[in-house]
Amino acid sequence: MNLMLPGDAHPTWCVCLVSNDYLGFSQHxxxxxxxxxxxxxxxxxxxxxxxxxxxxxxxxxxxxxxxxxxxxxxxxxxxxxxxxxxxxxxxxxxxxxxxxxxxxxxxxxxxxxxxxxxxxxxxxxxxxxxxxxxxxxxxxxxxxxxxxxxxxxxxxxxxxxxxxxxxxxxxxxxxxxxxxxxxxxxxxxxxxxxxxxxxxxxxxxxxxxxxxxxxxxxxxxxxxxxxxxxxxxxxxxxxxxxxxxxxxxxxxxxxxxxxEPEWRVKLWKNINYLKSGLINLGFNVGTTASAVIPVKVGDIGKTLEAGRLLLKAGIYTNPIMFPAVAVKDARIRMNVMATHTTAHLDKVLEAFSDVDGQLHISNKYR
The missing domain is CATH 3.40.640.10 (Type I PLP-dependent aspartate aminotransferase-like (Major domain))
Structure with a gap:
């Protein structure tokens, strides 16, 4: 799912990872x-x-x-x-x-x-x-x-x-x-x-x-x-x-x-694809077993900067921090949908890899 965000000069098309519309039924x-x-x-x-x-x-x-x-x-x-x-x-x-x-x-x-x-x-x-x-x-x-x-x-x-x-x-x-x-x-x-x-x-x-x-x-x-x-x-x-x-x-x-159970099948294919991709890149996704996938960073400053860099790269996510979670448990929270394509998810993984190179937020640097 792409989402266009308004900007000062040019609108930005983003991969949307902030929606709870897990099966895409709002658009069915x-x-x-x-x-x-x-x-x-x-x-x-x-x-x-x-x-x-x-x-x-x-x-x-x-x-x-x-x-x-x-x-x-x-x-x-x-x-x-x-x-x-x-x-x-x-x-x-x-x-x-x-x-x-x-x-x-x-x-x-x-x-x-x-x-x-x-x-x-x-x-x-x-x-x-x-x-x-x-x-x-x-x-x-x-x-x-x-x-x-x-x-x-x-x-x-x-x-x-x-x-x-x-x-x-x-x-x-x-x-x-x-x-x-x-x-x-x-x-x-x-x-x-x-x-x-x-x-x-x-x-x-x-x-x-x-x-x-x-x-x-x-x-x-x-x-x-x-x-x-x-x-x-x-x-x-x-x-x-x-x-x-x-x-x-x-x-x-x-x-x-x-x-139409195929929507749930597609959703889980996407969940497993993104989750395994993030794990292979060295990110900590905790114990998620659903369409909610966190990338745990810990440091609030780095979490906010990661959210900014991801948005700049066309990935719309939610930086989550205290009081929604513990002070040292800040993370980037994502919701996967059945309407995401493999191309969308590959773009997400590429962006996380680039952000990690700048901020050193994965387990590779710990």
Whole structure:
């Protein structure tokens, strides 16, 4: 995917590595056609919050479709993926409860836990998780372990099977945000939950439509009782105008995950090509196992300079630094898409090689 950036004199065409549109579905003709059809049928807006007339047939269809995607029956929609986390957790957890969270979860989870007790554990550290569960076992009304499926900065995966076993052993609920896993990870694109066949082991599934499904909005999938409670008690859902008819594109995108698996095959071909190329050049890509590939630099100054040089070479990436990651863990973060070509990725690798020659940021110089 090429992206043209405006400049003072001449626009620059860049290889885009900052988009979460992993399968390229925001540009898929069938998805676009579904969006156009929805707009022609229903207009450009929904006009009201769900409780006073803003819940239309297309909202109901999408709730059922995303729930069935994860072998469930009930879901609730939010206008953003961020809100799906923050609003749901604020609604379910209060001063008598505790959230036990992996320290690497998304900012929306941290916001959702502002009204409750909170205990962080080191990223993917099962011993630390068990200790937190033991300490909380008899002290709180509701105990909730909250993790990501795919983590957005390192691109690594949660050991979901082990976390689920620990969580339920100590009487807690398990919440999994698999925003970066849906459509990407798993034999059929059902994310980390599918990898571990944990459909019946996760109590609450959250995610977004703004990544592999190419639209916008968020969802929560849970038991009928929890979903019904959220629909009438979650203020951000109850008092927000519902999503526009353009979400009919999401219905088609969900279907395409199964109907056209070749996009996921192409994505993984690109992931493996870029990842192996970077490793062969001596770069540290950590433990990524997804479409998120970091090149870990460490030094903030060098990371910023690498981002500048890459952009100058026509490679649009994200330099990531504190507070998004630890002070000494700055990196260049990239998102791979199915729509990247081999020529795009070769250009990326060539640019990284040139930058390394100038800044000495690979393992060859350590």
């Amino acid at each position: 003709p069938k998805v676009k056609a579904a969006v156009i059809k929805g707009t022609e049928m229903f207009g450009t807006g929904s006009g009201a919050s769900p409780a006073i007339g803003g819940h239309f047939v297309y909202h109901h269809q999408l709730e059922k479709k995303i729930a069935e995607f994860y072998k469930r029956t009930d879901a609730i929609l939010y206008t953003t993926g961020y809100t799906a986390n923050s609003a749901t957790l604020q609604c379910l957890l209060h001063k008598e409860d505790i959230a036990i969270i992996d320290m690497a979860v998304h900012a929306s989870v941290y916001e959702g836990c502002l009204t409750t007790n909170r205990k962080k554990f080191m990223h993917n550290d099962l011993a630390a998780l068990e200790l937190a569960l033991k300490n909380a076992q008899h002290s709180y009304r509701t105990k909730m372990v909250i993790i990501d499926g795919v983590y957005s900065q390192d691109g690594d995966l949660a050991p979901l099977d082990q976390i689920a076993e620990l969580t339920h052993r100590y009487g807690a609920y398990l919440v999994v945000d698999d925003a970066h896993g849906i459509g990407v990870v798993g034999d059929n694109g059902r994310g980390v939950i599918e990898m571990h066949d944990a459909f019946d082991q996760v109590d609450i599934i959250t995610g977004t439509f703004s990544k592999a499904l190419g639209n916008i909005g968020g969802y929560v999938i849970a038991s009928p009782e929890i979903i019904n409670y959220l629909k009438f008690q979650s203020k951000q859902h109850l008092f927000s105008t519902t999503a526009t008819p353009a979400i009919l594109g999401i219905l088609k995108a969900i279907e395409l995950v199964d109907e």
